[in-house]
Amino acid sequence: MKILIIEDNPQNMKLLAFVLKKYGHDVIEAFCGLEGVEKATDSHPELILMDIQLPDIDGLEVTKRIRAKEPVQKIPIMAITSYAMAGDREKVMEAGCNGYFEKPINPLTIMKDIEKVLEMKKP
Numbered sequence: 001m002k003i004l005i006i007e008d009n010p011q012n013m014k015l016l017a018f019v020l021k022k023y024g025h026d027v028i029e030a031f032c033g034l035e036g037v038e039k040a041t042d043s044h045p046e047l048i049l050m051d052i053q054l055p056d057i058d059g060l061e062v063t064k065r066i067r068a069k070e071p072v073q074k075i076p077i078m079a080i081t082s083y084a085m086a087g088d089r090e091k092v093m094e095a096g097c098n099g100y101f102e103k104p105i106n107p108l109t110i111m112k113d114i115e116k117v118l119e120m121k122k123p
Helices: 010-022 033-043 059-067 089-095 110-121
Strands: 003-004 026-031 046-053 077-081 101-104
Touching: 003 010, 003 033, 010 026, 010 110, 026 033, 026 101, 033 046, 033 059, 033 077, 046 059, 046 110, 059 101, 077 089, 089 101
Parallel strands: 003 026, 003 046, 046 077, 077 101
Antiparallel strands: none
């Protein structure tokens, strides 16, 4: 599976990419929101892992822009964020994300969490 990671923190990017590659996935990396929109449109990944706090435009705006583009608007997008306040999950889901993971990322369980969200998206 081709997975786009949009994450500005190099350590988080390295961890996510390592785990995904270990499970046999192809990884595309974007370190800011605008780059993420461009890479989603150009590479048509099968899944997007989206940081919410990005240096240019936030992950909610990136998600909205991807959701507005054919043919990538149906790609599952999973938010990965340190936000844990009441109402934040709802904002992420309203923006168009299909799932939500809180940081810090647990490398031992992240693939199981991703697979659960992907299973829910199957018809």
